[in-house]
Every structure is written in structure tokens, then in C-alpha cells.
Amino acid sequence: MKKHNFSAGPSILPQVAVENASKAVLDFEGTGLPLICMSHRSKEFDNVVVETEQLFKELLNIPDGYKVFFVGGGASTQFFHIPYNLLEKKAGYVNTGVWAKKAKKEANLFGEVVEVATSEDKKFSYVPKGYSIPTDIDYLHITTNNTIYGTELHEDIDCPVNLVADMSSDIFSRPVDVSKYAMIYGGAQKNIGPAGATFVIVREDILGKVSRPIPSMVDYRLQVKNSSMFNTPPVFPIYVIRETLKWLKSIGGVEEMYKINKKKAGVIYDEIERNPLFKGAAVKEDRSLMNITFVLNEGFENLQETFLEESKAAGMVGLKGHRLVGGFRASTYNALPLESAEALVKFMQEFEAKHTK
Ligand SMILES: *Cc1c(COP(=O)(O)O)cnc(C)c1O
Numbered sequence: 001m002k003k004h005n006f007s008a009g010p011s012i013l014p015q016v017a018v019e020n021a022s023k024a025v026l027d028f029e030g031t032g033l034p035l036i037c038m039s040h041r042s043k044e045f046d047n048v049v050v051e052t053e054q055l056f057k058e059l060l061n062i063p064d065g066y067k068v069f070f071v072g073g074g075a076s077t078q079f080f081h082i083p084y085n086l087l088e089k090k091a092g093y094v095n096t097g098v099w100a101k102k103a104k105k106e107a108n109l110f111g112e113v114v115e116v117a118t119s120e121d122k123k124f125s126y127v128p129k130g131y132s133i134p135t136d137i138d139y140l141h142i143t144t145n146n147t148i149y150g151t152e153l154h155e156d157i158d159c160p161v162n163l164v165a166d167m168s169s170d171i172f173s174r175p176v177d178v179s180k181y182a183m184i185y186g187g188a189q190k191n192i193g194p195a196g197a198t199f200v201i202v203r204e205d206i207l208g209k210v211s212r213p214i215p216s217m218v219d220y221r222l223q224v225k226n227s228s229m230f231n232t233p234p235v236f237p238i239y240v241i242r243e244t245l246k247w248l249k250s251i252g253g254v255e256e257m258y259k260i261n262k263k264k265a266g267v268i269y270d271e272i273e274r275n276p277l278f279k280g281a282a283v284k285e286d287r288s289l290m291n292i293t294f295v296l297n298e299g300f301e302n303l304q305e306t307f308l309e310e311s312k313a314a315g316m317v318g319l320k321g322h323r324l325v326g327g328f329r330a331s332t333y334n335a336l337p338l339e340s341a342e343a344l345v346k347f348m349q350e351f352e353a354k355h356t357k
Helices: 015-026 045-061 074-086 097-106 219-224 234-251 253-274 301-313 338-354
Strands: 066-071 091-093 112-119 141-142 162-166 183-187 199-205 279-280 291-296 328-331
Touching: 015 074, 015 234, 045 066, 045 199, 045 234, 045 253, 066 219, 066 234, 074 097, 074 141, 074 162, 074 183, 091 097, 097 112, 097 141, 097 162, 199 219, 234 253, 253 279, 253 291, 253 338, 291 301, 301 338
Parallel strands: 091 112, 091 141, 141 162, 162 183
Antiparallel strands: 066 199, 183 199, 279 291, 291 328
């Protein structure tokens, strides 16, 4: 049966990227060697890294002065690499959920941390806006898409200090004005590749400003200087990222993707609003195009397990909500086809008909 993959991460990737990856595992582009058995310093693999960085620059319109590199460790490792490299005295964090909070916690080990804004008062169901940003902080950290709660910051904010953004779950989903950010980073496994690679986009002039000694692997300057090759990078994930970005380019890039993403999320949100069984978990203006969170309406809560069982039987994978929010979460990352969103809507309508008799 055809599966509709709504997994929050690791998650659906373009079919062509998965197919090319499976071929490359056996024979990497006619070299006669499996991709996973060859030197990361070979000319062939070096090309993959160079092309992947180039696709980042091209698809995100990254201005001069920025570098892109890939490391292991996941976004969570960046949570402490960021203050290690950038926090001299004080940093600001916007607390919009679990990942934002984890990032902030790590910064406490390196200096003073202020919570500039939070949406914890309403269980992270919205994104704080219009808060004033102190100018005496080394950087402001934000999380643009809150994967667990299903909220998203839909525009690039103006920030008087260096702006650092965790874009793990919405990178490449919409056009971004990279020039407004000092650094953008994220784990690959939500929207661009398999688990194991982390991307970092950093404006070079912000580096080298802290007085503490920095271990080599943590030091962004060395990662930048060695173009992802300071040590063995995550070879296989980087290859899949390249294939995913080639696919993205082929369908028209980020602008086109954004249109498709709005359409996909739109059909599901419309159904959540129409269907008397469900209600959205995030406020309308801040709801995410990537992670659609919804719960059962009053009176229908007993259908939680039934919905999961029946949706699974209908080929829908990964709809269980995060335990902190409950209910359901449909992740509609770039590679999810519109037909999967439509299949979910159809299923929700059938579910309504069956259970409201
Ligand atoms: C998944 C996620 C993380 C954690 O990523 P890891 O690569 O597992 O460390 C961090 N931030 C956001 C927004 C995420 O969605």
C-alpha cells in the first residue's frame, strides 16, 4: 500500500533523492566504489561537498561574506557551539518551545542569558512578536519553526544585534532574507536529508570575537577554513542533501516550494477548521506550514487511539502528536506531495462520517 509519510523527523525525502542515494551506496557515479566506502578527500566526494554548498548559496540567495559548512552532532550540538563561539558576556533567547529552551540552557554555561520573549504562558501555541530586543547582547537566538508545537515565524525579523536562527524544520520551505541573520543552522533530518548532518550558514565577520579558547572541532573558524573537511564529515547525509537540493532546484526553487507548501498546509488547515471533530493546536496567524498540530474537539477525545489506528490502516504514517501537545501532528515538509495532504483530508472526512452517526 502507498504510504503517506507525515513523520516529524527523520522524515520524507524526495523519491528521486532516495533512489539516487540507494544507487550511490552500491556504485557512486560510475566510480565502481560504494559512496560509503570511499575517501571523503577523494576528488569525487569533494565535488559533492562543493556542489552542496553551492546549491545552498544559490537556492537561498546567500550573500557574499557568508560561509556554509556541514558537521555532525545534530542541531543540539550547535546549541553549545553557538555560545562557545559567539557569547562573550550576554546573549538573548526567545523561548518558543522545547528546542528553544534547550538551546538557551546550554548558553547558560558560557555567560549571562536573558529571555527576551516567551510564549510559555499559553503553552507555546503562538510566536511572540513586537518585543524589544536589548542592544547589549552578543546575539539573539530564535527558533523559526517550532516543530513540536506547530508554530512558525513567517517573516524575517529586524534585529539590532547578531541574529542566530535554528531553522532545523523550515529551512528551504520559504524564501529567507539571509542578510538579516548572522547565523542560520539546523539538523538535516527534517527537510533536506537523513539524520547525521547539520548545516551551518555563518557570516564570517562575527567569528573570532570571544576571548575563551575554543577546541578545534567546536571552532567555527576552522570549520569555515576547511570547508566541512576539518575532519571526516557526514559523507552519506551530505550526498543526500545534494540530491534533495537538486530536486528542489528542478521544481523551481524555494519560491515555488513556498507556494506548494502553502497549498499543502492550506488544505489540511481548512479541513481542521471545517471538521467538527478537530481543532488546531496553534493560533491561526502563527501556525506552521511544516508541522500541523491538531487535537480532538470537546466530546470527541475518546477517539484519539481510533484515529491513529484507522489512519495507520489507511497508509498514513507518523500522525501521532508529540506527547507535550497530544493529539496529532501532520508534518508537511517539502518532499510531501500534495496528494498526501489531500489523502489525509479525505481520511478525516471519512472518519467524521463514520464516527458522528
Ligand atoms: C529536531 C530539532 C532539533 C534537534 O535536532 P537534532 O539534530 O536531533 O539535534 C532542534 N531544533 C529544532 C527546531 C528541531 O526541529
